[in-house]
Structures are given as structure tokens and as C-alpha cells.
Amino acid sequence: MLMKRELGRTGVVVSEIGFGGIPIQRISERRALELVNRSIDMGINFIDTHRDYGDSEKKIGRAIKGRRNEVYVCTKSHARDPEGLSLDLETSISNLEVSTVDLYYLHGVNTIEDLRKATSPENLDFLQRMKDEGVIRFLGVSGHLEEPMLKAIETGFFEVVMFPFNYIVPDARKKIIPICKEKGVGFVCMKPFAGGMLDDSKSVLGYVLKYPISTAIPGMALIRELKQNIRVSKMEWFATDEEAEKLEAIGEEIGERFCRNCGYCSPCSHGVEIASLVRLQSWIKRIGWRGKKKEIIRSIKSLDDCIECRECEGKCPYNLPIVEMMNEQTEWLLEEFPSLAILRN
Numbered sequence: 001m002l003m004k005r006e007l008g009r010t011g012v013v014v015s016e017i018g019f020g021g022i023p024i025q026r027i028s029e030r031r032a033l034e035l036v037n038r039s040i041d042m043g044i045n046f047i048d049t050h051r052d053y054g055d056s057e058k059k060i061g062r063a064i065k066g067r068r069n070e071v072y073v074c075t076k077s078h079a080r081d082p083e084g085l086s087l088d089l090e091t092s093i094s095n096l097e098v099s100t101v102d103l104y105y106l107h108g109v110n111t112i113e114d115l116r117k118a119t120s121p122e123n124l125d126f127l128q129r130m131k132d133e134g135v136i137r138f139l140g141v142s143g144h145l146e147e148p149m150l151k152a153i154e155t156g157f158f159e160v161v162m163f164p165f166n167y168i169v170p171d172a173r174k175k176i177i178p179i180c181k182e183k184g185v186g187f188v189c190m191k192p193f194a195g196g197m198l199d200d201s202k203s204v205l206g207y208v209l210k211y212p213i214s215t216a217i218p219g220m221a222l223i224r225e226l227k228q229n230i231r232v233s234k235m236e237w238f239a240t241d242e243e244a245e246k247l248e249a250i251g252e253e254i255g256e257r258f259c260r261n262c263g264y265c266s267p268c269s270h271g272v273e274i275a276s277l278v279r280l281q282s283w284i285k286r287i288g289w290r291g292k293k294k295e296i297i298r299s300i301k302s303l304d305d306c307i308e309c310r311e312c313e314g315k316c317p318y319n320l321p322i323v324e325m326m327n328e329q330t331e332w333l334l335e336e337f338p339s340l341a342i343l344r345n
């Protein structure tokens, strides 16, 4: 039995393992539909996607046709004005072929200034109208940094927070998760596998499910991954305090060279696509490279313009050796996919 948990004060109860919709971009529609349907059959009732995840929304829309009442569908927008939000929401609704989005996130709110823009009176009026009209059921916010997320919770506007949480980046367990619990805000665990960096379901999900989160949304592309993930919940393989401590110690070692995707290092004044290059391996593991060949080649070509001024490293709050990492990741890619080396030149 897949266990369920409350989604904050929404009154909704969700499966503690949700469906992360990023990786289905890289599989065929037939396999995506089979995977989403098997997930629902196995008890998953929380599906996360975004209109920027390639054709993920469309595949999910087709998969849940006829099963709409069995799932909560969540999607997101990066827009910060009512016009942009309206356009994004309309596109998502059409892609998903639904009349209501259960949970709509203002996505990637990573600074206080951005939070101010996202929660402008005009935006909140628009979102409230969408709620009143039944187009959105609940409002969420997502981001990668603690300060703006804590402020977002304080505003009281959001019913759900989505934030990265795993044993490499465990900070949410100290403040954000307890505060969400106290205020009745649902906590959705983003990146439980650290964006593809970790791969053992038992330790990864056992770690996050030990805490009072609402649900974790691992990205999945294979039935095998689905079964492994669900098994952790069914068997209640939750980490003990001692196991969690050991995992965090491992995470600390990995974390020394792990990009949290906060974006502070960008843009580079020489046009180097830092954000992509520094995370090439996890990007490719999650979404594959075939559909994104052009973007990947453009990114690796942009590395030729790096003058190693290390301005980006000075901006990284985690003091990551960005230049070294970009070179390592590019070398890894070219070794893994030698055909890209020819296209690079």
C-alpha cells in the first residue's frame, strides 16, 4: 500500500511518492503513457509537470484522460505579470487537456525582489480570480534558496512550497519543513535524487520520507524506477536517525562539488552557458541529449569563450570551482558521446 500524507491545510491527501514529470520528455509517448498509467494504478495520485518540460504536459494530459479524478495535477509558471501568467496557464490547461489545475506554482522564486514581483497585487488579484473561477485549486511557490522561501511562507499566500531536499542538500529539514508543518503549508520535496546525482531509491527516499514532508516527486522514465521508488513507501524503509546522519556525512563529501542550480553565477559576460555546463551530467541523465542536441552543442561550444576570469566563482554561494567543473563535465560528455566532439568543431 502506497502511503498517503496531508498536503498542508488544503484538505487534500497525496501519495507520499509523487510523479516527477521531467524525464518523460526523453521517452516515447507510448512508454510515457504506460508509465503514468502504471504509476496511477500503483497508487500515485500527485503528478508534477511544467510547460517548460518539453512535451511532458502533453504526455501527462493524454495519459490521465478518463482518469482525471484519480490524480492531482500540478504545473508551474515563471511569469511575473498577469499577462504572462494568463498565457502560461492557458497553454498548460490546453496541453494537459484539463479544466482545472490542482496546484499552480509561481516557479523559481529565488530572490526577495523576485518574490515581491511574483506576489504583486496585480498577480495576486489574477490568481485569486483564477481560484474563484475554479481554474486553479491551490497556489504554490517553488525556489532553491531558503530566505525567499521563508519569506514566501510568511506572506500566507501559498498553500504549498516546493523546495530541493535530499541528503546532499538537507537544509530544509532545519527550518523550512518544520515551519511548513507549523503553518499548514504543504511541503513538496523537489530533487530527492539531487537532479540525478544519487541513484539508490532506498537510501534517497528513505531519507526524505523520514521527515514530515507531504510528498517527494522523483523524476521517472522507467517502470523499474517506479517500482523501486514505490517499494520504499510500501516497505516503510525510512531512515533511522543514525542512518540519516551517515547519509548526510556522505552528502557533505559529494556536496563540495555539487551545483544547487541557484543561478547566482549567471549570466557570464563572455556568453559562457555556465548553468548548463556545470550540470551537464545530471541534465543529460534526466532528460537525455537527443532532443536537446542543439542546446547541448551550443553550451559546450560556449566554453571556448571562457577566459577563466573566475568572476562566476566569486558569485557562487557554495564556492564551487565552476571553471574546473565545467571542463570536467564537458570532458565527461565528450567521452560518453564521442559523436558530439565532431559536431562541436
Ligand code: SF4
Pocket (backbone or CB within 6 Å): 268, 269, 270, 271, 272, 274, 305, 306, 307, 308, 309, 310, 311, 312, 313, 322, 323
Ligand atoms: S570564468 Fe569568467 S569567462 Fe569563464 S564562465 Fe566564469 S565568468 Fe565566464
Ligand code: SF4
Pocket (backbone or CB within 6 Å): 258, 259, 260, 261, 262, 263, 264, 265, 266, 275, 278, 315, 316, 317, 318, 319, 320, 322
Ligand atoms: S555554480 Fe554555484 S552559483 Fe552557479 S548555479 Fe551552481 S550553485 Fe548556483
